[in-house]
Amino acid sequence: MTHPPMLVLVAAVASAVAAAPAASNLQPKAVADPLTLQQIEEGLKVLTPRRVAGLIRERGATFILDAAGERRFRAAASTDPALLEEIVGLLAPPRNPSTGMEWTAPTDRRAMVWIPAGTFQMGSPNTESAREPDETLHAVTIANGFWMESTEVTYRAFQRFILANPEWQKNRIDRRLHDGNYLLDWKGNEFPAGKADAPVVSVSWHAARAYAVWAGKRLPTEAQWEYASRAGRRSAYWWGDTFDAAPAGAALTGSAVRNPWGLTAVLGGVWEWTSSAYRNYPFADDGRNDASAQGDRVMRGGAGASGPPMLRSANRGRTPPETCSELLGFRCALY
Numbered sequence: 439m440t441h442p443p444m445l446v447l448v449a450a451v452a453s454a455v456a457a458a459p460a461a462s463n464l465q466p467k468a469v470a471d472p473l474t475l476q477q478i479e480e481g482l483k484v485l486t487p488r489r490v491a492g493l494i495r496e497r498g499a500t501f502i503l504d505a506a507g508e509r510r511f512r513a514a515a516s517t518d519p520a521l522l523e524e525i526v527g528l529l530a531p532p533r534n535p536s537t538g539m540e541w542t543a544p545t546d547r548r549a550m551v552w553i554p555a556g557t558f559q560m561g562s563p564n565t566e567s568a569r570e571p572d573e574t575l576h577a578v579t580i581a582n583g584f585w586m587e588s589t590e591v592t593y594r595a596f597q598r599f600i601l602a603n604p605e606w607q608k609n610r611i612d613r614r615l616h617d618g619n620y621l622l623d624w625k626g627n628e629f630p631a632g633k634a635d636a637p638v639v640s641v642s643w644h645a646a647r648a649y650a651v652w653a654g655k656r657l658p659t660e661a662q663w664e665y666a667s668r669a670g671r672r673s674a675y676w677w678g679d680t681f682d683a684a685p686a687g688a689a690l691t692g693s694a695v696r697n698p699w700g701l702t703a704v705l706g707g708v709w710e711w712t713s714s715a716y717r718n719y720p721f722a723d724d725g726r727n728d729a730s731a732q733g734d735r736v737m738r739g740g741a742g743a744s745g746p747p748m749l750r751s752a753n754r755g756r757t758p759p760e761t762c763s764e765l766l767g768f769r770c771a772l773y
């Protein structure tokens with residue numbers, strides 16, 4: 439324990455422990471960022487594994503273990519084997535998941551489904567009704583499978599985030615990170631009665647991204663979103679080429695009908711932020727997915743009352759990242 443960087447990490451974990459609030463304790467935390475794998479390793483050297491597990495649950499972790507990372511972690515973390523399993527179980531999603539398999543992320547206790555790798559046609563054919571000029575059809579390969587939340591992030595989940603991260607509370611948020619309508623329907627840190635499981639809205643792209651980081655996740659790219667939304671279908675909607683209000687849902691709470699890969703309200707419900715800046719097709723990882731990219735961000739899927747053209751899988755919405763709209767929420771991805 440004499441190496442200075444290690445001491446810094448231990449101090450970071452220890453101060454996080456000291457400040458880790460009970461659910462009703464709204465004291466600001468000394469360290470706001472989710473825990474890194476390195477911090478977890480260091481924490482296991484000075485704290486009980488159960489306290490580290492509690493910290494992961496409370497704070498989230500930016501690092502979800504892959505197989506190689508898990509081996510390194512197991513080698514580095516010397517602790518009781520059973521408790522080590524508990525820590526790994528908190529961080530690691532199932533190995534070799536199958537399409538549509540469900541897993542609940544330990545960081546924010548939200549259900550995710552497995553989206554397999556594959557190649558799809560992004561955009562719409564010239565024959566599609568109500569298509570827009572920015573939907574040029576082209577092949578995009580999703581090289582790696584990923585997890586995606588089966589529903590839009592809820593008021594209840596977002597409340598937990600702002601209680602753990604006071605700088606994102608309505609009365610404290612940096613004015614540059616929203617347009618003045620952030621959490622418009624909240625009173626302080628309280629959301630409207632009866633909305634706990636409804637999709638949270640009036641969150642800027644900056645706030646949605648911060649939630650995702652806190653939960654150890656990120657926002658899906660525009661391509662990941664469309665790929666997951668289509669679930670292998672080329673039609674205008676995942677259920678076919680004819681609009682159907684039943685799977686879309688007429689309200690902002692969306693429909694409970696799942697698409698073939700297990701997502702609900704992916705078309706309909708509320709619009710959803712993606713990580714991607716709005717740029718012309720072909721879609722590429724050309725900087726548009728970077729947090730520092732300038733300009734509008736892409737929103738997808740339409741809202742419950744948007745009408746058939748905007749509820750198409752290929753439709754591309756765009757708005758500045760500060761926008762807070764009562765029709766716009768988000769869901770997170772992992773990997």
Ligand SMILES: [Ca+2]
Pocket residue numbers: 590692703704705706707708709710738739740
């Ligand atoms: Ca939606």
